[in-house]
Amino acid sequence: MPAESPVTPVTPVTAVLGLGAMGLPMATRLAGAFPVRAFDVFEERRALAEQGGATPAGSPAEAARGADVVVIAVRDQEQLECCLFGGGPVEHGAAESLREGAVVVVTSTVGVDGVQDVAARLAERGVQLVDAPVSGGSVRAGTGDLLIMVGADEAALAAGRAVLERLGSTLHVVGPRVGDGQIMKTVNQLLCGIHTAAAAESLALAHALGIDLDRAVDVLGQGAAASFMLADRGPRMVQQYEVEEDGTGGPELRSRLDIIRKDMNLVVSLAKKAGVATSVAAAADQLYQLAMSQGLAAEDDSALITLLAPRKGR
Incomplete structure (x- = not known):
């Protein structure tokens, strides 16, 4: 035995x-x-x-x-x-x-x-x-x-x-x-990455059109558009516009942008091996890569919104 x-x-x-x-x-x-x-x-x-x-x-x-x-x-x-x-x-x-x-x-x-x-x-x-x-x-x-x-x-x-x-x-x-846990987490991150990118795009549009972002987060969070990532990242995206000229202010760093980009790269790679088309995830992955090329890698991933709707003076 x-x-x-x-x-x-x-x-x-x-x-x-x-x-x-x-x-x-x-x-x-x-x-x-x-x-x-x-x-x-x-x-x-x-x-x-x-x-x-x-x-x-x-x-x-x-x-x-x-x-x-x-x-x-x-x-x-x-x-x-x-x-x-x-x-x-x-x-x-x-x-x-x-x-x-x-x-x-x-x-x-x-x-x-x-x-x-x-x-x-x-x-x-x-x-x-x-x-x-x-x-x-x-x-x-x-x-x-x-x-x-x-x-x-x-x-x-x-x-x-x-x-x-x-x-x-x-x-x-x-x-x-x-490896089974990693597979499940990769599937989880596919949704998280897409939802974060979608939240950034929707709030960037609201910002560009003159809608108060605090109000936008509140309204979106009460309807069919609500998601965990919107509820978590949305307020931090609003705080991205509170950064002072000396770099102070803004949201607390909780999840670096290069982390979510790393996860989305795993998503795209695993989907390719499985032969599954994940075109929306691939688009989000490219958005994170663009943000990294603009020097946002070490910032909180809520900074993605500033790539789409830049802060004043940037």
């Missing part, structure tokens, strides 16, 4: 790698229930995690040493590999110190091929992986109200379940394979 997988404790020692817009609130949320060690390449982000109850670590390897569950919340495939195996600004990846039987929970949107490659490399070390991309934004990450889309076998899911249930109010196991 095969050996049984180690049972993860009810209060698992947890590491969080990546303390950006999503990783930081997830780390502080987890620190309210479990012992958490947290790492980010930026010292100020580690300091914020410490204020939220986590223990800062100087490297992914230090954070993951002795951990039962390692949660990864990074921007893309390159950062995922750096966190686990080292490279770039990371000298000691988590794989150096992960114990056999530990589980890695990947909450990032990195694509099917990327997460499957990482899972295979970790399996050689006796480490399981839960493919668990999340949706809901930074505020919901801090309150444990995320939607989590899981691709994992039963043993890996059982090992990471306590952590996942602390982070999410809605946990959907969409399939038993690593």
